[in-house]
Amino acid sequence: xxxxxPIPSQHQLSDRRxxxxxxxxxLAKAFxxxxxxxxDQGLLKRAPWxxxxxxxxxxxxxxxxxxxxxxxxxxxxxxxxxxxLGILLTQVAFITHEAAHRTIxxxxxxxxxxxxxxxxxxxxxSYSWWDSKHxxxxxxxxxxxxxxxxxxxxxxxxxxxxATATGLKRWITQRQGWLFFPLLSLEGINLHYQGxxxxxxxxxxxxxxxxxxxxxxxxxxxxxLLFWLLPVGMAFAFLGVQLVVxxxxxxxxxxxxxxxMPIIGPNERLxxxxxxxxxxxxxxxxxxxxxxxxxxxxxxxxxxxxxxARPYLARARVIVRSKCAELDVPYTETGLGRSYKxxxxxxxxxxxxxxxxxxxxxxxxxxx
Numbered sequence: 324x325x326x327x328x329p330i331p332s333q334h335q336l337s338d339r340r341x342x343x344x345x346x347x348x349x350l351a352k353a354f355x356x357x358x359x360x361x362x363d364q365g366l367l368k369r370a371p372w373x374x375x376x377x378x379x380x381x382x383x384x385x386x387x388x389x390x391x392x393x394x395x396x397x398x399x400x401x402x403x404x405x406x407x408l409g410i411l412l413t414q415v416a417f418i419t420h421e422a423a424h425r426t427i428x429x430x431x432x433x434x435x436x437x438x439x440x441x442x443x444x445x446x447x448x449s450y451s452w453w454d455s456k457h458x459x460x461x462x463x464x465x466x467x468x469x470x471x472x473x474x475x476x477x478x479x480x481x482x483x484x485x486a487t488a489t490g491l492k493r494w495i496t497q498r499q500g501w502l503f504f505p506l507l508s509l510e511g512i513n514l515h516y517q518g519x520x521x522x523x524x525x526x527x528x529x530x531x532x533x534x535x536x537x538x539x540x541x542x543x544x545x546x547x548l549l550f551w552l553l554p555v556g557m558a559f560a561f562l563g564v565q566l567v568v569x570x571x572x573x574x575x576x577x578x579x580x581x582x583x584m585p586i587i588g589p590n591e592r593l594x595x596x597x598x599x600x601x602x603x604x605x606x607x608x609x610x611x612x613x614x615x616x617x618x619x620x621x622x623x624x625x626x627x628x629x630x631x632a633r634p635y636l637a638r639a640r641v642i643v644r645s646k647c648a649e650l651d652v653p654y655t656e657t658g659l660g661r662s663y664k665x666x667x668x669x670x671x672x673x674x675x676x677x678x679x680x681x682x683x684x685x686x687x688x689x690x691x
Contacts (some may be wrong), residue, residue, distance in 0.1 A: 353596040353646055354627065360642045361628060361635075370632035374427045378418065384411050397554060405561040409511075409568025415445050416573060417617025423454050425630045439530055443537035447545075449518030451529050461629055465602040466587040472577075473586070477506060481586060482676035493677050500671030503578070504571065504663075511570030576615075579606055579662035580622040583669035584655065597652060599626040600643070604665075605656040612659070613637070623654065 361367055388411060392404050418427075422438035425431055442450035456471045463469035467481060477492070478499050479485035488496040495502060519538070522531050550558045584602045587593065593601075603622040606612050612620040613633065619625065621636035624643055631639060647654040657665070 350594045350597050350650060350652070353594075353650060353652075357596075357627065357639075357642050357646050361631070361639055364638065364642075366631060366635040366639050367628070368632075369427065369429055370634050371427070373632065373634050374418070374421070381411060381414055381418070392548075393552070396552075397557065399557065399560075401553065401557060401561050402564050405564035406568045409565045410572060412446050412565075412569050413572040413576070414617065415441055417576075417619070419446065419450070420457075420617065420619075421633060423450070423457065426632045439534065440537065443534040444541055447538055447541050448514050449522050449534050449538070451531070451534060452518045452521035455521075461626065463587070464599065464626060465581050465584060466589070466591070466598075468589045472581065478503060478670065479673055479677070480582065480670075482673055485673050485676035488677045496674045496677040498671075499674045500667040500669070503667060503670055504575070507571045507574035507578075508567045509570060510574045511566035511568075514570070514573065575663075576617070576619055578666050579604060579657075579659065580619060583662075583665040596627070596646075599623070600647060600652055600654060602626075603655070604662060605640070605654075606662055607656055607658050609637075623656075 358367075385408075388404055388407050392401065395401050395404065419438050419441040421427060422434045422441065425434045427437065428434050438454070439450040442448055442453065460470050460472045465473060467473070467483075473480040475484040475487075477495065479488065479496050485496050485499075495506075499506075518534075522528055522535055522538075546562075549561060553561060581602055581604065584604055587598065587602065600623055603626050605623050606616065606620040608615070608620060613636070618633035618636055621640055624631065624636045624639040627643060628636075628639060644654050646652075
């Protein structure tokens with residue numbers, strides 16, 4: 324069964340919830356059953372050789388990009404190297420994400436050390452900031468007041484937030500669906516900024532000084548080489564292209580996963596299986612999608628088994644789809660283009676809440 328759901332209302336999840344008296348016992352044990360099947364098929368074991376191969380390939384690719392950077396010299400073809408670097412750093416971020424979920428090593432501390440080294444020393448963002456934010460998201464995906472990924476920011480993901488927008492933010496919110504992907508061009512800068520903001524805050528921050536040292540060392544080396552070997556204008560262009568590609572690629576990889584899926588109200592309570600499946604969306608495409616998204620194309624399975632190694636997610640999908648069909652739980656899977664269309668339409672619909680209540684929505688859409 325493969326279902327591409329229409330854009331849901333904010334209360335659609337609770338409206339479509341199965342009858343608790345007849346279905347809850349089965350739903351409550353659904354995760355235990357799929358977990359047992361995954362364990363029996365060996366899908367919960369580590370895949371060290373896979374990550375060794377992927378890590379080696381990324382290291383060679385980064386070395387190749389660095390070599391090309393040196394050999395090209397004062398050439399505007401350097402912008403191609405910048406774009407490639409943005410892509411490679413996003414792929415490193417995918418490995419960081421998996422290390423944070425304990426998928427690479429059996430030892431938790433070893434995974435943490437690798438994730439911190441890659442996040443702060445290679446990608447240039449705070450691991451402790453991202454890990455805290457991402458853990459809260461996994462615990463309560465798309466739940467108002469709990470999931471930081473739908474908290475009010477430049478883009479509003481719920482009508483109540485959109486309705487409070489004023490000034491320039493209100494103008495952006497009214498058109499946020501169409502502006503979403505252009506705004507992602509700033510996401511690379513935002514990720515670096517949010518991480519540094521977290522590390523500089525008062526109060527205890529785990530790994531603060533190590534991360535600050537890694538980030539500072541990374542930027543000194545990167546920016547030092549950039550402005551030493553290239554003219555100033557070309558160096559700024561290189562940096563801009565790298566940040567734009569990194570931001571758009573990162574945002575475009577995470578956006579299809581939950582945006583436009585049902586929102587859970589602050590007082591709604593759901594079993595783990597239902598909550599994770601019904602708020603997540605998979606992307607079709609097989610191996611190429613897995614390569615492009617670092618396994619995030621299997622978002623349903625990733626949320627059910629966050630510590631499952633990337634090579635096993637496709638097999639877990641068969642188990643989860645079967646259980647969803649058995650329990651009549653919607654399993655959402657769409658093509659990549661369709662997923663982006665859903666995201667844009669959903670954000671535009673939410674953005675209507677920022678319009679004047681006396682303004683005709685259709686005429687506003689035509690002007691926007």
